[in-house]
Amino acid sequence: MSATVSSTYRNVGKGLPRRDGEEKVRGLAAYADDIPVPDGWHGWVVRSPVSRGRLKKLNFDPAFDWSRVCVVTPEDIPGENVVDMVGRDMPFIAHDWIQFKGEPIALVAAPTRALAREAASHITPEIEEQPAILTLREVVDQFQRDPKSLHEMVAQTISKGSVEQGFAEADVVVEGEYWSGHQEQLYIEPQGMVAFPEPDGGIFIQGSLQCPYYVAPELIVTLNLPLEKIRVKQTAVGGGFGGKEDFPTLIAGYCALLAMKCGKPVKIIFDRNQDILYTTKRHPSWVRHRTGLKRDGTITAMKVDFLLDGGAYTTLSPVVLYRGILHSTLGYKCPHVYVDGHVYRTNTFPNGAFRGFGAPQAIWALESHMDRCAHKLSMAPEAFRLHNALRLGDTTATGQTIAEAMGTPTVLENTLAHSQFVEKQKRCSRGDPKADCWYGIGLSFFAHGAGFTGDGESRLKAKAALDLEILHDGEPGINIRISSTEMGQGTFTIMPQIAADGLAIPLDRVCCPHPDTKYVPDSGPTVASRTTMIVGSTVFDAARKLKTQLEAYASETFFGGAPTELNNGLFKNTYTSVSLPFERVAKQLIAEKGPQRVYHQFQLPASLKWDQKTFKGDSYPSYSWGCNVAEVEVNPLTLEIKVLRITSTWDIGRVINPVLAKGQVEGGLTQALGYAVMEKMGIKNGVFDANRMQTYVVPTSMDVPEMDIHFVEYPYTHTALGAKGVGEVSMDGLAPSVANAVEAATGVRLTEIPITPEKLWEKLRETASSAI
Amino acid sequence: MKTVIRTWIVNGKKYTVEFPPMRRLLDVIRETLGLKGTKEGCGEGECGACSILLNHEPVTSCLIAAGQVPDGAEILTIEGLELTHEGQELQRMYVAKGAAQCGFCIPGMLVASYAHVTGDHPDNSDAALREAHAGNICRCTGYAKIIEAVSAAAERLSHEDEDDDT
Numbered sequence: 025m026s027a028t029v030s031s032t033y034r035n036v037g038k039g040l041p042r043r044d045g046e047e048k049v050r051g052l053a054a055y056a057d058d059i060p061v062p063d064g065w066h067g068w069v070v071r072s073p074v075s076r077g078r079l080k081k082l083n084f085d086p087a088f089d090w091s092r093v094c095v096v097t098p099e100d101i102p103g104e105n106v107v108d109m110v111g112r113d114m115p116f117i118a119h120d121w122i123q124f125k126g127e128p129i130a131l132v133a134a135p136t137r138a139l140a141r142e143a144a145s146h147i148t149p150e151i152e153e154q155p156a157i158l159t160l161r162e163v164v165d166q167f168q169r170d171p172k173s174l175h176e177m178v179a180q181t182i183s184k185g186s187v188e189q190g191f192a193e194a195d196v197v198v199e200g201e202y203w204s205g206h207q208e209q210l211y212i213e214p215q216g217m218v219a220f221p222e223p224d225g226g227i228f229i230q231g232s233l234q235c236p237y238y239v240a241p242e243l244i245v246t247l248n249l250p251l252e253k254i255r256v257k258q259t260a261v262g263g264g265f266g267g268k269e270d271f272p273t274l275i276a277g278y279c280a281l282l283a284m285k286c287g288k289p290v291k292i293i294f295d296r297n298q299d300i301l302y303t304t305k306r307h308p309s310w311v312r313h314r315t316g317l318k319r320d321g322t323i324t325a326m327k328v329d330f331l332l333d334g335g336a337y338t339t340l341s342p343v344v345l346y347r348g349i350l351h352s353t354l355g356y357k358c359p360h361v362y363v364d365g366h367v368y369r370t371n372t373f374p375n376g377a378f379r380g381f382g383a384p385q386a387i388w389a390l391e392s393h394m395d396r397c398a399h400k401l402s403m404a405p406e407a408f409r410l411h412n413a414l415r416l417g418d419t420t421a422t423g424q425t426i427a428e429a430m431g432t433p434t435v436l437e438n439t440l441a442h443s444q445f446v447e448k449q450k451r452c453s454r455g456d457p458k459a460d461c462w463y464g465i466g467l468s469f470f471a472h473g474a475g476f477t478g479d480g481e482s483r484l485k486a487k488a489a490l491d492l493e494i495l496h497d498g499e500p501g502i503n504i505r506i507s508s509t510e511m512g513q514g515t516f517t518i519m520p521q522i523a524a525d526g527l528a529i530p531l532d533r534v535c536c537p538h539p540d541t542k543y544v545p546d547s548g549p550t551v552a553s554r555t556t557m558i559v560g561s562t563v564f565d566a567a568r569k570l571k572t573q574l575e576a577y578a579s580e581t582f583f584g585g586a587p588t589e590l591n592n593g594l595f596k597n598t599y600t601s602v603s604l605p606f607e608r609v610a611k612q613l614i615a616e617k618g619p620q621r622v623y624h625q626f627q628l629p630a631s632l633k634w635d636q637k638t639f640k641g642d643s644y645p646s647y648s649w650g651c652n653v654a655e656v657e658v659n660p661l662t663l664e665i666k667v668l669r670i671t672s673t674w675d676i677g678r679v680i681n682p683v684l685a686k687g688q689v690e691g692g693l694t695q696a697l698g699y700a701v702m703e704k705m706g707i708k709n710g711v712f713d714a715n716r717m718q719t720y721v722v723p724t725s726m727d728v729p730e731m732d733i734h735f736v737e738y739p740y741t742h743t744a745l746g747a748k749g750v751g752e753v754s755m756d757g758l759a760p761s762v763a764n765a766v767e768a769a770t771g772v773r774l775t776e777i778p779i780t781p782e783k784l785w786e787k788l789r790e791t792a793s794s795a796i
Numbered sequence: 797m798k799t800v801i802r803t804w805i806v807n808g809k810k811y812t813v814e815f816p817p818m819r820r821l822l823d824v825i826r827e828t829l830g831l832k833g834t835k836e837g838c839g840e841g842e843c844g845a846c847s848i849l850l851n852h853e854p855v856t857s858c859l860i861a862a863g864q865v866p867d868g869a870e871i872l873t874i875e876g877l878e879l880t881h882e883g884q885e886l887q888r889m890y891v892a893k894g895a896a897q898c899g900f901c902i903p904g905m906l907v908a909s910y911a912h913v914t915g916d917h918p919d920n921s922d923a924a925l926r927e928a929h930a931g932n933i934c935r936c937t938g939y940a941k942i943i944e945a946v947s948a949a950a951e952r953l954s955h956e957d958e959d960d961d962t
């Protein structure tokens with residue numbers, strides 16, 4: 025199959041320059057804060073000063089002139105005061121209980137931002153404060169003493185075989201606990217949205233968002249408007265990384281509620297401090313592994329406790345938990361598995377989506393633990409992994425059979441070779457007191473479920489449309505109509521590559537405009553590494569459909585019914601040497617019949633079986649694979665940790681645009697580097713302690729090491745295109761390879777990220793004192 | 797409200813602007829002059845998205861009170877970069893190498909690149925290029941392609957210099 029399809033590709037597989045490159049380097053791309061808002065007002069959110077309590081009333085300072093501003097309190101909400109996400113436990117504006125510090129208690133709009141802010145400071149709540157639970161540490165303490173005392177948001181288990189039997193068969197049992205903290209997406213463009221009231225009573229929302237069809241339907245019940253009256257359009261987006269997946273519904277709702285009340289367009293652009301304090305983060309995690317092993321390295325049992333700190337409300341936590349537990353043992357064969365996952369409430373800002381979506385936490389724990397297991401058996405880390413890695417025909421914890429060739433264990437073998445892992449292992453310092461500098465090398469091997477969990481894609485029914493019409497340059501061409509957004513990852517470049525090849529027309533005849541719910545069908549959200557794999561394949565199939573229609577029209581209109589083929593931008597028929605360019609035929613068709621639209625809807629293979637209750641079956645349509653080797657240097661005096669080099673190999677299926685794919689990996693690894701060794705965020709007095717860019721430190725150009733990146737292509741066989749996902753897998757697995765390298769360098773294992781010199785110092789001291 | 801009036805050369809053209817003296821230069825550029833290419837990522841001098849050239853020196857415009865910028869000052873923003881040969885070369889290479897992803901850091905990043913390549917005897921080693929961009933945070937790219945782009949542009953520009961000499 026792939027051979028014939030490949031031969032038709034002129035654009036797919038090529039590192040073509042980004043479509044939006046020019047407007048971005050010229051400073052012309054219009055982001056949320058750049059679009060004109062004539063006569064617009066500015067919104068401000070009044071927030072709770074306490075972490076938990078009963079809200080008794082709001083006091084409005086009588087000395088303030090309230091006629092100049094617009095205030096929205098729960099009574100002003102036209103529909104239900106609820107954020108209509110996965111869980112429906114979060115009010116738009118708190119009206120009774122306060123569940124976290126910073127929870128909205130009122131909204132204000134005014135002609136200037138300064139006035140809105142001033143008005144907000146004249147609203148003071150009366151709150152009867154109650155005890156709050158603020159950190160994952162407290163949650164884990166209580167979980168071990170009395171889990172019933174905690175507020176559980178969601179729980180899910182995975183069970184395969186019998187872990188009791190697996191442990192009985194084991195020669196050795198290895199245990200370990202692993203912690204990870206909050207991580208901030210830190211897209212450089214802060215969250216921003218504008219809501220324009222429409223003359224027909226509807227609302228038009230424009231802004232920085234990943235998922236237009238999350239925002240629009242989620243606002244129906246709150247605004248009490250039908251879907252057709254809630255129009256959502258994406259502006260240019262300055263990075264999302266999951267941070268603009270669920271949160272934009274909130275800020276869009278604030279703007280819309282204010283705009284509907286004051287009758288003016290209302291804009292809210294967060295400053296950085298607000299953005300860090302009052303938007304979602306990656307869930308902190310605590311993972312406990314218990315693993316049964318045979319002397320020869322065979323894994324007999326894996327038992328995992330997986331806890332996430334959900335923050336104050338559910339948001340997307342169930343889905344994050346599902347992905348987390350599914351990745352907590354992924355990559356290895358094991359007949360007996362039991363995973364027990366929970367999300368518990370803390371009274372802090374709700375945690376939400378972040379690139380990887382539970383998988384980075386799971387893989388951090390798993391791949392640290394696999395090294396620990398190898399160590400316990402005195403096996404080399406790579407040998408232990410090669411011995412247990414899933415291969416064709418093996419089954420995962422949910423019973424899914426690896427039924428098509430994938431990058432396991434090739435990515436591992438490839439990375440070992442490129443990094444000279446085995447040779448370099450011998451150089452590791454392992455805390456040698458005589459060394460001036462400690463060197464270590466570490467490994468991680470992992471997979472990322474591509475697309476939505478289980479049969480999610482069947483329920484979603486992703487749609488794509490192609491409009492054959494006159495483009496902005498006055499010539500006929502195709503506008504791709506999908507709700508998938510461009511936020512830097514390259515959607516607007518790869519989709520035209522795919523559509524042009526599906527149709528066999530020149531690339532410059534295909535455009536991919538910013539999605540606007542007025543024009544695009546629901547292709548699903550731009551999340552879960554699904555855009556290229558699912559929506560790309562849907563666009564490709566839509567293009568094939570349109571190609572057939574165009575060929576039929578050309579045959580009938582120009583070639584007297586003779587079989588006609590569109591290739592390379594030219595219609596040809598089998599009998600004559602006459603050929604007609606695409607533009608000529610398309611122009612005539614549009615003139616005669618008007619613009620043409622074709623739809624296509626994605627379909628999962630019927631063979632995919634998934635039981636959402638028992639978590640048995642095919643947990644993902646396919647898997648991307650990755651392997652990282654990190655080399656580190658640790659200064660024995662200052663304990664400063666420097667990551668010197670990262671070698672990695674990726675199986676992301678067919679690579680549509682190698683330059684963009686590599687850019688995704690470079691960016692993902694850099695975020696993962698921050699997660700591993702730099703990005704530290706705790707809770708102090710109920711709010712994030714690192715609340716500015718000065719205190720939340722992410723990698724700069726000086727921190728990023730040399731990156732040696734390789735791809736191996738194992739196409740997803742269910743689609744003609746064969747792409748899997750690249751967006752998230754690159755974020756998933758660096759932290760454990762760094763921890764493993766730090767252990768090889770220093771002789772001690774750190775079990776909490778980010779790994780910092782302070783933690784290393786504590787651990788070295790602990791180890792030294794216990795050795796005495 | 798008290799305001800001040802200043803006349804500056806912005807991207808090669810003379811502009812007279814009026815604003816409250818404590819207004820940030822960034823706001824005057826974006827709101828008063830309407831040059832939206834310059835971005836705000838942090839408002840505290842950490843991210844570099846608001847970088848511009850003030851009298852040929854790169855500065856973070858979010859930290860400068862516009863009233864302190866005297867009459868006659870020369871300002872170059874992302875919109876003015878393409879009026880220069882070096883700016884065009886950098887823009888071309890950024891696009892060719894895939895250096896921009898979301899693009900939000902890019903106006904400031906390009907200003908840093910421009911300041912570097914137009915400086916006296918720029919050192920174009922990897923380490924020096926990384927240092928020259930260390931004040932600009934990019935959350936998307938991992939910097940690899942940005943450094944590659946600047947290096948390629950610098951290489952081409954230095955060949956032109958040689959041609960000029962001969």
Ligand code: FES
Pocket residue numbers: 835836837838839840841842843844845846847856857858859
């Ligand atoms: S906005 Fe000025 S440095 Fe970040």
Ligand code: FES
Pocket residue numbers: 212262263512895896897898899900901902933934935936937
């Ligand atoms: S390209 Fe997105 S922040 Fe640099």
